[in-house]
Every structure is written in structure tokens, then in C-alpha cells.
Amino acid sequence: MTPFLRRQRALADFTLAALARRKGKNIALIAVYSVVVFVLASAMFFAASLRFETTTVLEGAPEITVQKITLGRQDLIEGSVADEIAAIRGLTEAHPRLWGYYYDRINGANYTVMVPDDPEMMPDPGQIAIGEGIPRARGLEWAGAPVFLSRYEGDLKKFDVARTFSRDSALMTSDLMLMNEADFRDFFDIPEGRYTDVVARVRNPNEVATIVQKGSNALPQMRFVTRADIARTYQKLFDWREGLLTALAFAGILAFVIFAAEKASGLSAEEAREIGILKAVGWNTRDVIAMKMWEGGLISLAAFLIGTVAGFAHVFFFGAPLFAPILKGWAVIYPDFPLSPHVDGLQLLTLALLTTLPYIAATVVPIWRTASADPDAVMR
Amino acid sequence: MITLQSVTKTYNAGRPNAVTALDGIDLSIEGRAVTVLKGPSGSGKSSLLSVVACMARPSTGRVSLDGEVVSGLPEHFQTELRRVRFGFIFQRFNLVRGLTVLENVMLPAAPLGKPFAELRARAMDRIEALGLGPRAQTRIERLSGGEAQRAAIARALINDPPILIADEPTANLDSALSETFLQIVAEEKARGRTVIMSSHDPRVWGADCVDRVVSMRDGRIEDAPVQQEPQP
Ligand SMILES: Nc1ncnc2c1ncn2[C@@H]1O[C@H](COP(=O)(O)OP(=O)(O)OP(=O)(O)O)[C@@H](O)[C@H]1O
Ligand SMILES: [Mg+2]
Numbered sequence: 001m002t003p004f005l006r007r008q009r010a011l012a013d014f015t016l017a018a019l020a021r022r023k024g025k026n027i028a029l030i031a032v033y034s035v036v037v038f039v040l041a042s043a044m045f046f047a048a049s050l051r052f053e054t055t056t057v058l059e060g061a062p063e064i065t066v067q068k069i070t071l072g073r074q075d076l077i078e079g080s081v082a083d084e085i086a087a088i089r090g091l092t093e094a095h096p097r098l099w100g101y102y103y104d105r106i107n108g109a110n111y112t113v114m115v116p117d118d119p120e121m122m123p124d125p126g127q128i129a130i131g132e133g134i135p136r137a138r139g140l141e142w143a144g145a146p147v148f149l150s151r152y153e154g155d156l157k158k159f160d161v162a163r164t165f166s167r168d169s170a171l172m173t174s175d176l177m178l179m180n181e182a183d184f185r186d187f188f189d190i191p192e193g194r195y196t197d198v199v200a201r202v203r204n205p206n207e208v209a210t211i212v213q214k215g216s217n218a219l220p221q222m223r224f225v226t227r228a229d230i231a232r233t234y235q236k237l238f239d240w241r242e243g244l245l246t247a248l249a250f251a252g253i254l255a256f257v258i259f260a261a262e263k264a265s266g267l268s269a270e271e272a273r274e275i276g277i278l279k280a281v282g283w284n285t286r287d288v289i290a291m292k293m294w295e296g297g298l299i300s301l302a303a304f305l306i307g308t309v310a311g312f313a314h315v316f317f318f319g320a321p322l323f324a325p326i327l328k329g330w331a332v333i334y335p336d337f338p339l340s341p342h343v344d345g346l347q348l349l350t351l352a353l354l355t356t357l358p359y360i361a362a363t364v365v366p367i368w369r370t371a372s373a374d375p376d377a378v379m380r
Numbered sequence: 381m382i383t384l385q386s387v388t389k390t391y392n393a394g395r396p397n398a399v400t401a402l403d404g405i406d407l408s409i410e411g412r413a414v415t416v417l418k419g420p421s422g423s424g425k426s427s428l429l430s431v432v433a434c435m436a437r438p439s440t441g442r443v444s445l446d447g448e449v450v451s452g453l454p455e456h457f458q459t460e461l462r463r464v465r466f467g468f469i470f471q472r473f474n475l476v477r478g479l480t481v482l483e484n485v486m487l488p489a490a491p492l493g494k495p496f497a498e499l500r501a502r503a504m505d506r507i508e509a510l511g512l513g514p515r516a517q518t519r520i521e522r523l524s525g526g527e528a529q530r531a532a533i534a535r536a537l538i539n540d541p542p543i544l545i546a547d548e549p550t551a552n553l554d555s556a557l558s559e560t561f562l563q564i565v566a567e568e569k570a571r572g573r574t575v576i577m578s579s580h581d582p583r584v585w586g587a588d589c590v591d592r593v594v595s596m597r598d599g600r601i602e603d604a605p606v607q608q609e610p611q612p
Contacts, residue, residue, distance in 0.1 A: 006495060007491055007493040010493070010499070014483070022478075277474045277476055279459065280474065282491070283490070287491040375436075376435040
């Protein structure tokens with residue numbers, strides 16, 4: 001070890017001994033501090049993973065969705081429209097979709113019910129495939145337990161669960177239920193030949209605007225929704241959530257500032273005397289400041305680690321139950337909303353700097369004067 | 381050899397509560413000898429010791445150590461002098477509460493960057509030499525007055541400084557412990573250390589090992605110093 005490292009080790013040893021002396025006070029300090037970091041970290045993780053989920057959802061979204069509008073409201077669309085849309089130059093792979101929301105009266109949850117496009121995914125009649133949020137929400141204990149769905153009082157229809165989706169994209173699949181087309185029409189009473197909407201692909205993404213224009217002219221009673229429109233809707237939805245999170249983060253930072261200011265406001269007589277003693281026995285200003293940096297560093301690092309790990313667990317393992325009441329949205333199954341763990345290094349670094357640096361500064365700055373004064377003047 | 385020339389020390393200078401603790405001190409202190417400052421409370425003994433040991437800067441005048449002026453040195457060098465040249469036993473010991481005897485004794489050596497085991501061994505040697513071995517892991521606030529003083533002595537000696545300074549060392553001790561302390565002083569003198577003490581206590585002035593007694597009153601030296609530094 002170099003003398004520099006040995007010196008740091010000696011200072012760290014002293015700091016640890018000094019911290020251990022006021023165990024109760026320091027544990028309380030770290031606890032409060034960790035809670036602040038926890039709130040900040042949770043808000044940050046949550047916001048970032050919402051963004052991440054949005055991107056994932058959008059990647060899977062169709063480029064163009066065509067809806068039929070009757071009396072200003074979305075209506076069922078005839079399957080034949082798909083052929084007219086496919087005839088528009090620049091559009092390909094137009095096909096009608098069947099999907100909707102089902103309100104589960106028993107659990108008070110909303111599911112997204114869909115007939116898959118992909119024949120491979122199509123469940124057999126009497127069977128469904130479900131996102132893993134559904135069995136959890138319904139408290140089904142064993143894999144493959146049948147699902148009973150009720151549309152109204154006295155109604156009960158049994159489905160066998162063909163398979164359960166994994167949580168690759170929780171937002172997409174956790175509340176999703178795939179049904180056979182015949183079952184869907186029967187269950188939701190949708191006449192043959194009618195669909196929810198029609199989706200299509202665009203040959204050249206640069207031409208989306210012109211194609212939409214052309215389509216709207218050819219089929220004036222239809223509404224053409226682009227992926228960018230969906231992105232905007234999501235953005236709006238997430239923006240106000242993020243706004244709330246920002247407000248929450250602000251409250252956290254405010255608490256932190258008050259906390260740091262309290263710390264920075266004064267040095268107790270005991271602390272001042274101790275610094276005087278250290279200086280009197282031959283510590284120089286640099287040593288005293290290095291020791292205080294160790295103190296601030298150890299406390300803030302402990303709080304950062306505890307708060308961040310707790311925030312991570314809160315958001316990704318427990319589905320952010322503390323934020324749920326404000327943040328949960330549309331067809332989301334309560335109480336389970338597992339976000340896929342997604343953390344980036346820059347985000348962690350920001351959090352680390354945001355929480356540790358001000359605290360270290362608040363620890364070091366007030367002792368600066370004391371540490372550079374004559375020991376005799378400080379000790380009395 | 382420590383020399384003070386026209387040293388004054390005024391606390392709270394320029395304010396209504398200004399106090400002149402040292403008022404024109406000219407004094408030379410011999411090396412390898414024991415010097416005692418005596419005088420009533422408030423006469424400036426502690427202030428003088430602080431100025432000598434680079435704990436406080438004189439308001440005017442200068443302090444030299446072996447012919448080198450130290451009173452105007454930057455903070456960094458003064459710190460080094462405190463660590464290397466002086467061991468200071470404070471009037472109220474000034475041990476750090478909550479730490480053990482061993483931790484306190486190691487404090488002056490901590491910033492040196494020596495291996496921890498070596499520091500620890502050196503501190504234990506000092507502690508054992510003063511008969512405090514069994515109390516090494518005891519926290520400071522559990523010590524008796526005599527034990528605390530020995531801890532303070534061990535701390536003052538850890539860096540093996542040539543000059544040992546003790547402010548009112550026997551004020552908190554009974555006569556037996558005072559005797560023990562004076563024996564330690566005699567031993568340190570025999571090892572070639574310079575010792576400077578302040579004391580109200582006639583047993584200290586009268587001790588065999590004491591070479592010189594300097595009498596103070598109202599921030600001045602009462603009797604003419606034996607040696608006068610030639611004015612430059
Ligand atoms: N830091 C300080 N601020 C203001 N006044 C001080 C300070 N230190 C000492 N004094 C004053 O300076 C004068 C000399 O004090 P000093 O402590 O040097 O005397 P002393 O001889 O050591 O006294 P005692 O025997 O009581 O220890 C006293 O009047 C004291 O009140
Ligand atoms: Mg005194």
C-alpha cells in the first residue's frame with residue numbers, strides 16, 4: 001500500500017470509529033436519507049421503464065389502423081373494407097382485426113381480448129391463451145385451471161387455458177386474452193363479417209402522410225390512425241404520469257435539501273472541539289476535510305445503495321404498489337403490473353451524483369472554516 | 381532552544397471584550413531541561429504554551445525554534461511542527477470521547493501513512509509503558525482522572541517529539557498520582573526531552589527534576605529571564 005492509501009485507510013478507520021460512536025443518530029440519519037433516495041429512485045425507474053415499455057409497444061403497433069366512424073364514434077367495420085384498403089397504392093397486408101376490452105365483473109379488472117392474426121397463435125374453440133397477469137389477478141392456483149367468464153348476472157362461460165404468455169413485455173401481454181374467432185363472435189355478440197378495425201402496412205414509411213390523405217379521400221367515412229398518432233396518445237398518457245413522478249421527485253429533492261441544509265447550518269460544539277483536537281495533535285486541514293469526506297461519503301453511499309436497491313425491488317419486483325394509485329391506467333390488471341426491469345447506467349449515475357454529492361458538500365463545507373482555524377481557538 | 385521575542389496575544393482584538401493574555405513576553409527556554417511556568421489563574425500560562433506549541437499565533441512578536449522563526453509559517457508547516465516537534469498534554473486532556481484509549485493514542489500518527497500494524501504496535505508500547513495496558517480498549521469516558529492523564533501522555537509521546545508540553549498536569553491528580561507524573565517527567569528528561577509545564581502546584585515547582593521556574597502575572601514575566609537573547 002502506498003502512504004496515500006494507508007493515510008486514507010487510517011482516516012477511514014477513524015471515521016468508522018467516529019460513526020459507530022453515535023450509532024443511533026447515524027442509523028436514523030441513514031434511514032431518513034435512504035427513504036428520500038428510495039422515492040427518487042422509484043420515480044426514476046418507473047418513468048424510465050414506462051418509456052421503455054412505450055417503445056416496445058410502439059414497435060409492435062401497426063403502421064396504419066383504419067377505424068369506421070359512425071356518428072362520431074368508432075363502430076364495427078365490414079371485412080370487405082380491408083380489400084378496398086389493400087387497393088390503395090402504397091399499402092400492403094391489410095387485414096381486419098377483432099379485439100376489445102372485457103370487464104371482469106368478478107375481479108373488477110379489465111382484460112384486452114383479441115383474436116390473433118397469426119393462425120399459429122389461434123386457440124382452438126373453447127380455449128384461450130392468456131397473459132400471466134390474468135391467472136394472478138384471478139387467484140388461479142394451478143396451471144391450466146379453467147377460466148370462467150361472466151358477462152352479466154347469472155352468465156358463466158368456461159374456457160380452458162391453452163397457454164400462458166411470459167412477461168417479455170408486461171404491458172403488452174399481462175392483461176391479454178387470445179380467443180378463437182368463433183368464440184369471440186359468440187361471446188361478444190359480433191355479427192359475422194364485422195370487425196373492430198383494419199390494420200395495414202406501408203411500403204415506404206416516408207409516404208405515410210400522402211397515403212393517409214389518399215385513403216381519407218377514397219374512404220371518407222373511415223379514420224386512418226398512424227403509428228405516430230398512437231405514439232402521441234401514449235406520450236400524452238405517459239406525460240401526465242411522468243409529470244406526477246416529477247412532482248414526487250421534486251418533493252423528494254426538497255426533503256433532501258432541507259435535510260442537507262440542516263446539516264450544513266451548523267457544527268455542534270462537540271464536533272468543533274473534536275476538529276480542534278485533531279488539528280492540535282497534528283492533523284492538517286486536508287486530513288480533517290478528507291476525514292469528513294469519508295464520513296459524508298460512507299453515509300451517502302450507504303443511503304444510496306439501500307434506497308436504490310429498495311427502489312428497484314419496489315418498482316420491478318412488487319410493481320410499484322406505492323405509486324399504483326396514481327399511475328395505473330386503462331386496461332391494467334390490479335394488483336399486478338410487473339414492469340420489465342430496465343435500468344441504464346447514466347440514470348444510475350445521475351441518481352448517485354444527485355444524492356451523494358450535495359450531502360458530501362453539506363458535510364464538508366461547514367467544517368472548512370473550523371478546520372482551517374488555529375486549534376487553540378477552536379478547542380476552547 | 382525556544383525563543384520568544386516581544387510576544388503578545390490579544391483575544392477578540394478590536395472588540396469590546398478584547399483580552400490581552402500575553403503582554404510583551406521575552407523568554408528563552410533551554411532544550412533538554414524542565415521549565416515550569418507558574419502564576420495565578422488568568423496570568424497567561426496556557427496562552428504562552430499554545431503560542432510556543434504553534435497552536436495559536438502570537439498577535440505580535442515572534443517565536444523561534446532552534447533559531448528558526450516558526451510563528452509566521454503557513455498553516456501546513458505549523459501542523460507538521462505540532463505533529464513532529466511537540467507533544468501536548470492539555471489542561472483538560474482533550475481526549476476524543478467515544479474512542480478507546482488505543483484509538484486516541486494513535487490519532488497523531490494516523491495521517492503519517494505508516495502501516496496500521498506498526499502504528500498500533502507503537503501505540504501499545506506507549507500505553508503499556510505507562511501501565512495502561514489493560515485499559516487500552518476502554519473508552520475514554522470510562523477512565524479515571526489519572527488514567528485519562530496517562531492516556532494523554534501516551535498520545536503526546538506517540539510521534540516521539542523532542543518537546544513535551546503539559547498544561548496544569550497535576551491539577552486533577554491526587555498527591556500520589558502527581559508524584560508518579562513527576563517521575564515520568566524525570567524519565568523523559570533523562571531521555572533527552574525538553575519539558576515545559578504550567579502549574580499552580582508548589583509540588584511541581586519544587587520537584588527535583590525542574591531546572592527553572594518562570595513566574596507570570598497579567599501576561600508578563602515577573603522575574604528577569606536568566607538568559608536574554610541578543611537583539612538582532
Ligand atoms: N480563546 C480565548 N478567547 C478569549 N479569551 C481568552 C481565550 N483564552 C484565554 N483567554 C483569556 O486570556 C487570559 C489568559 O488565559 P490563560 O488561559 O492563558 O491563563 P492561565 O494562566 O492558563 O489560567 P489558568 O491557570 O486558569 O489556566 C484569561 O483572562 C482568559 O480569560
Ligand atoms: Mg491555563
